[in-house]
Amino acid sequence: MTTGPVPNQPRAEGSAATVGDVAALAGVSRATVSYTYTQPNRVSPDLRRRVLAAADELGYVGNDAARRLRVGHSLALGLLISSMSNPVYAELAAGAEAEAAAHGRFILVANSDEDPARERAYLNFFESQQVSGILAAPVGDVPPELLGLRSRGTPFVLVGVAPGPHSYPAISGDNERGGHLAAAHLLAQGRRRLIFVGGAHPHVDLRLAGVKRAIAEAAEPASLEIIRIQVQTAKVGEAVARTLLRRSAATFPDGIVAGNDLLALGLLHGLIVGGIRVPEDLSLVGYDDIEFADFAIVPLTTIRHPSAALGASAVRILLGIEREEDTKGRFEPELVIRSSSLPTPPPSVHP
Structure with a gap:
């Protein structure tokens, strides 16, 4: 031998x-x-x-x-996202790719499609390809495989909220602040029977926390009902709308905050088909400000996070060339007001 x-x-x-x-x-x-x-x-x-x-x-x-x-290194960076069907991740990838190209790097995009097993398989693939770093927007919390990669010398940046104490870099929008903006806007329109519809995800949990804070701070009493769903898609939003349409007038909401824009667009479609006037009967706010939000049959009020800027910032952090704005870890949200949340004013009465 x-x-x-x-x-x-x-x-x-x-x-x-x-x-x-x-x-x-x-x-x-x-x-x-x-x-x-x-x-x-x-x-x-x-x-x-x-x-x-x-x-x-x-x-x-x-x-x-x-x-x-x-x-000694690869020119490729891995980008792990949880759902390519959500346009916000396409914007994130575009920002990351543009920043990576500016520094002679390339992005390998992997879509786990909300499947933790597929997510693990992609992380193993990234390791086999010896990528020089990973940008991760995982399905839920940070998977142990990602921490294992880091311990073996492959750095990563979490594009999301880090759970508890951590030693790795993380960057995200301020989701709690965004949820607060959404609910405070509905309350300012006189809405008092609110529903929050969202999936089980750390970002969505923070958005819900912001909604709760806005209601707690409101000058006038308001109620909040929470509807949890498995995935935040337009199809699921439409299904939720059908269940709401079976309610009596006394239990029907007058304001909804959706966990993302796809969900909100499905709700919007289902409610309008069911005869609900948006925004006269009900005000609706989404989250993310995807491109389709402005082109809905009733343009959607939403919360905007700079997704492309988040992707670019994550690349700079990974490459060790971060700017001052990258070190803050949170990007400020913006309330984008459109027709879906503003009741039509009554017609003017002329003498």
């Missing part, structure tokens, strides 16, 4: 070195060579040094992983 490097075997002139050539020279199996480039955590430091030394001697450049290891 071979236990150490063996003399270099001659190859045909002009032929490229193969995995087998590297394995023979390093005195290891072909699988060890493969793991060195694709799953380096499975190879001991000593074996890895032997494989890389043999690859250098033979000029082995058979795959991109080998070339990246020779220069």
Whole structure:
């Protein structure tokens, strides 16, 4: 059994070195060579040094992983998002890609589609590709696989809210402030029977906390009902609207804050089809200010976070070139007022 490097075997002139050539020279199996480039955590430091030394001697450049290891880093950054169906993530990716390109880097985008198992698979893929860092907007809390990657030398920036004490960088919009703005606006329009519709996500929890704070601070009493859903899509919003339409006038809300704009647009469609006048009978506020919000049949009032700026900021933090605004960790939300929340004023009476 071979236990150490063996003399270099001659190859045909002009032929490229193969995995087998590297394995023979390093005195290891072909699988060890493969793991060195694709799953380096499975190879001991000593074996890895032997494989890389043999690859250098033979000029082995058979795959991109080998070339990246020779220069010590990849030009690629990984971007993990929870749902590509939400346009806010497309804006986030656009901002990240533009900032990365300005520094000669590239973005690999992975969509977990709200599936934690798929999320874990993508994180393993990023590690196999030796990305130099990861921007993560996960399904829920920070997955342990991401923390494991960091412990093995791959940094990440959380694009979201970090749970509890943490030592990694995190950046997000101020979701609690955004929820407060949304509810305070509805209360200012005289709405008193509010509903919050949202999914189970740390960002949405903070938006709900802001809504509760606005109601607690209101000068006049107001009620709040909370409707929790699994996913925040337009289809789910429309389904929630159908359940609301079965209520009596006494239990029907006069204001709704939705966890995101897709959900709000589904609610808007379902309510209008059901004969509810928006905003005369009910005021509606979404969240994110996606492009479609301004083009709805009744333009949607919403809370805007600078998603593209968040993506760009996360890239700068990851590359260690952050600006002063990047170090604050929170981006201020903005209330964008459109027709869906403003009751139509009564017609003027002329003498």
